Amino acid sequence: MPPLKAEARELDFFYGELQALKHVSMPVAANRVTALIGPSGCGKSTFLRCFNRMHDLYDGSRYSGQIVFQPDGIDILDRSVDPIEVRMRIGMVFQKPNPFPKSIFENVAYGLRVRGERSRRVMAEKVEVALRDASLWEEVSDRLDDMAFNLSGGQQQRLCIARALATEPELMLFDEPTSALDPIATANIEELIHRLKDKVTILIVTHNMQQAARVSDYTAFMYLGELVEFGDTNLIFTNPKSKRTEDYITGRYG
Numbered sequence: 001m002p003p004l005k006a007e008a009r010e011l012d013f014f015y016g017e018l019q020a021l022k023h024v025s026m027p028v029a030a031n032r033v034t035a036l037i038g039p040s041g042c043g044k045s046t047f048l049r050c051f052n053r054m055h056d057l058y059d060g061s062r063y064s065g066q067i068v069f070q071p072d073g074i075d076i077l078d079r080s081v082d083p084i085e086v087r088m089r090i091g092m093v094f095q096k097p098n099p100f101p102k103s104i105f106e107n108v109a110y111g112l113r114v115r116g117e118r119s120r121r122v123m124a125e126k127v128e129v130a131l132r133d134a135s136l137w138e139e140v141s142d143r144l145d146d147m148a149f150n151l152s153g154g155q156q157q158r159l160c161i162a163r164a165l166a167t168e169p170e171l172m173l174f175d176e177p178t179s180a181l182d183p184i185a186t187a188n189i190e191e192l193i194h195r196l197k198d199k200v201t202i203l204i205v206t207h208n209m210q211q212a213a214r215v216s217d218y219t220a221f222m223y224l225g226e227l228v229e230f231g232d233t234n235l236i237f238t239n240p241k242s243k244r245t246e247d248y249i250t251g252r253y254g
């Protein structure tokens, strides 16, 4: 396995009384795509959201265990670690495209402004690089001042990816990023994810097993809050060790 970008160790997570994650331990290889699959309600999104401390925004949630983040070896979940710092290093893209009610340019520039970037030249350069990396530049370069909402759904999702990429995150979290998109827009995003891993480590939740098989290097199968099986994507889909994984990938339950 390549060097790790992150590693969950014995992670438990509770929504009040409900334990949504049970002793989850899983590596996240650097510059690879790791997919989280499993039936609805098994805890995929809950697990993903631990990585950027999103649960901190809601009362009553509680973690135990660790998520160790490399190269510095910090525990993301440690109370002494500032969640804002974590979110600067870890970007997130949601199920439905959620651009800000601003122009295309301002959406991508947003994070740079928050970080205090003052130079217009640097800003313009970074916005262009992020839009190119998100395979959107060719489609929007002559209309950067248009409102983001005028873009198609697939373009809006690539804009959200560009917005996340602009601040050069080390890890990107994708929560079912194509479930609101048509097949062509979906193929574009999958292609993009495949290319992005040279720059950034990717963790993706998907309920679409073909998608997991197409885009990921490693796959984790979750069931009722537990990590049932983790491994090389090819092996998980051709030769799963667990009967539960096999039943799921062959469509016996879901």
Ligand SMILES: Nc1ncnc2c1ncn2[C@@H]1O[C@H](COP(=O)(O)OP(=O)(O)OP(=O)(O)O)[C@@H](O)[C@H]1O
Pocket: 015, 018, 020, 038, 039, 040, 041, 042, 043, 044, 045, 046, 047, 207
């Ligand atoms: N905000 C919340 N408050 C309380 N319980 C929650 C909350 N969000 C999720 N849960 C519960 O936690 C468990 C895991 O949910 P989660 O959304 O992580 O599953 P999932 O695998 O991502 O499902 P899906 O594929 O349907 O999105 C479920 O039992 C769910 O009902």
